[in-house]
Amino acid sequence: MVSICLCSPFSCHTVCTKHCSHQQVGYTSLLIPAGKTLPTFTTAELGTSNSSANFTFPGYPVHVPAGVTLQMASGYLYKVNVPIMVTQTSGRASILQHPFQQVFQQLGQPSIIQTSIPQLNPWCLQATTEKSQRMETVLQQPVVLRSGTVDRKRLENATGDTLLHPGNQHKIMSEALLSQTENSQYISLSGVVFPPQLSQMDSNVEPVLSVSASMTQNLHGGPLSTGPQGAQHQHTPDVQLRVLKNRMCGCDSVKQPRNTEEPSSLPLSKKDSNSQMDLSLQVTDDDINEIIQIDGTGDTASNDEIGSTRDVDENKFLGITDAGDLKVLEEASSISNEDSMANSSDNEDPQVDLVEEDPLNSGDDVSEQDVPDLFDTDNVIVCQYEKIHRSKNKWKFYLKDGIMCFGGRDYVFAKAVGDAEW
Amino acid sequence: MAHQLHRNTTLGNSLQESLDELIQSQQITRQLALQVLLQFDKAIYSVLVQKVRNRVNSRGSLNTYRFCDNVWTFVLNDVEFREVTELDKVKIVASCDGKNTGSNTTE
Numbered sequence: 001m002v003s004i005c006l007c008s009p010f011s012c013h014t015v016c017t018k019h020c021s022h023q024q025v026g027y028t029s030l031l032i033p034a035g036k037t038l039p040t041f042t043t044a045e046l047g048t049s050n051s052s053a054n055f056t057f058p059g060y061p062v063h064v065p066a067g068v069t070l071q072m073a074s075g076y077l078y079k080v081n082v083p084i085m086v087t088q089t090s091g092r093a094s095i096l097q098h099p100f101q102q103v104f105q106q107l108g109q110p111s112i113i114q115t116s117i118p119q120l121n122p123w124c125l126q127a128t129t130e131k132s133q134r135m136e137t138v139l140q141q142p143v144v145l146r147s148g149t150v151d152r153k154r155l156e157n158a159t160g161d162t163l164l165h166p167g168n169q170h171k172i173m174s175e176a177l178l179s180q181t182e183n184s185q186y187i188s189l190s191g192v193v194f195p196p197q198l199s200q201m202d203s204n205v206e207p208v209l210s211v212s213a214s215m216t217q218n219l220h221g222g223p224l225s226t227g228p229q230g231a232q233h234q235h236t237p238d239v240q241l242r243v244l245k246n247r248m249c250g251c252d253s254v255k256q257p258r259n260t261e262e263p264s265s266l267p268l269s270k271k272d273s274n275s276q277m278d279l280s281l282q283v284t285d286d287d288i289n290e291i292i293q294i295d296g297t298g299d300t301a302s303n304d305e306i307g308s309t310r311d312v313d314e315n316k317f318l319g320i321t322d323a324g325d326l327k328v329l330e331e332a333s334s335i336s337n338e339d340s341m342a343n344s345s346d347n348e349d350p351q352v353d354l355v356e357e358d359p360l361n362s363g364d365d366v367s368e369q370d371v372p373d374l375f376d377t378d379n380v381i382v383c384q385y386e387k388i389h390r391s392k393n394k395w396k397f398y399l400k401d402g403i404m405c406f407g408g409r410d411y412v413f414a415k416a417v418g419d420a421e422w
Numbered sequence: 423m424a425h426q427l428h429r430n431t432t433l434g435n436s437l438q439e440s441l442d443e444l445i446q447s448q449q450i451t452r453q454l455a456l457q458v459l460l461q462f463d464k465a466i467y468s469v470l471v472q473k474v475r476n477r478v479n480s481r482g483s484l485n486t487y488r489f490c491d492n493v494w495t496f497v498l499n500d501v502e503f504r505e506v507t508e509l510d511k512v513k514i515v516a517s518c519d520g521k522n523t524g525s526n527t528t529e
Contacts, residue, residue, distance in 0.1 A: 382427055385494055395484050397496070401470040403431045404478070404503070410432050412470060413478040413505065420484035420498050 379406050383416065393422040428466045429459065437462055477506035 383402025397418035441455040482501030
């Protein structure tokens with residue numbers, strides 16, 4: 001079993017000691033149920049030590065500084081802002097489809113969830129108010145899957161977390177989805193369905209924005225690959241979105257992974273490429289009121305500026321220029337036309353300057369009916385030339401062996417001498 | 423020497439049209455038609471060289487001249503052609519036009 005433990009040296013003492021014997025700063029680990037094929041997790045991705053992680057047990061906000069590893073253990077709910085990059089190996093649809101039901105169950109959690117979902121891994125990624133932190137969800141992966149090791153009694157703990165047994169994913173999913181109440185919500189992250197946090201969560205427990213965001217992303221994103229999950233996922237957009245909306249309102253700083261490109265678990269290969277990128281990217285979900293934009297902050301270019309500058313050189317971007325600049329652009333474009341095309345007669349320029357240029361160049365072309373019409377005639381002589389002579393503008397032709405066609409009649413000659421003045 | 427210069431004459435065009443009709447009606451192959459045209463080029467050239475003995479004079483004004491790929495192309499305006507033919511023996515019979523009132527017998 002690959003052990004990927006997210007351990008926080010601070011708050012996870014109790015947890016870590018129970019589950020992980022090691023606590024390492026900057027070490028990210030994920031617990032993966034035995035017997036399951038493991039998607040590849042790159043520790044480098046996971047161990048991004050850029051941001052601090054907030055671990056929030058239900059009712060226990062825990063802040064973990066950057067580089068802290070967060071351990072997700074069964075029975076415990078972690079809300080982590082640690083950017084976690086989890087890449088998926090190609091193909092393991094079965095794994096990815098493990099639905100995670102995040103049940104933030106306080107005491108008194110409806111038993112439906114517990115019963116229907118024997119093992120759920122409530123893996124909550126909490127969006128902390130810290131805006132600098134990003135959450136790169138490992139959610140794309142069925143990161144924390146514990147099979148059989150989950151103590152169901154833990155479900156009844158304050159955390160009320162339940163791990164989802166991957167084996168029962170479909171069933172669980174169906175049940176979970178069907179049994180969705182306001183308490184339980186499913187968040188599908190790149191094919192993995194995480195039940196979003198329930199309303200029962202305390203105010204401290206913020207919704208798993210990253211997860212939920214990804215979920216919404218998935219929901220919006222489109223086809224969920226697997227049949228049951230897909231259908232179910234799509235069935236529950238409303239509930240989820242509603243809850244998410246409620247959740248996300250308060251969460252400003254969440255930098256949520258973008259899972260728009262990850263509609264389903266089946267296109268894993270797609271996720272592989274996108275997973276790393278998406279996690280760190282911003283969420284474009286409209287439901288999220290505030291989106292923390294990581295990139296593009298330094299951009300200052302405006303369309304107007306670019307468009308105006310371009311139009312001087314090219315005439316392609318006239319559409320995006322301001323009306324105020326049109327006049328200048330027209331002048332510039334017309335001037336550029338003059339320079340490039342060198343056909344002043346073709347330009348209809350109201351500008352005075354350009355109008356003056358027209359008569360200057362208008363007399364360059366003398367004959368315009370030269371090529372197409374001039375050579376089109378019925379009187380043709382086809383022959384061979386012996387000599388062509390010219391003196392100034394006096395031409396002499398010495399021709400031979402020719403066939404002449406005049407007025408529909410053909411003539412032949414052995415020799416022909418012609419004089420012409422040009 | 424058998425350049426395809428004379429194919430654009432009335433005779434050459436007529437030949438090509440006829441060959442195209444035969445090709446369309448599947449009576450001859452395209453390759454055969456090409457061979458026919460090549461033979462035409464040779465034949466027309468040999469005839470012009472051997473059989474034709476006349477001479478033509480022309481006079482006009484030159485509008486344009488072009489020389490490309492070793493081919494001259496002229497466009498003349500108001501051209502007058504005069505054909506000159508060499509003959510071995512010519513007999514001319516001319517009568518009086520009635521101006522002389524006296525006797526017009528000549529020795």
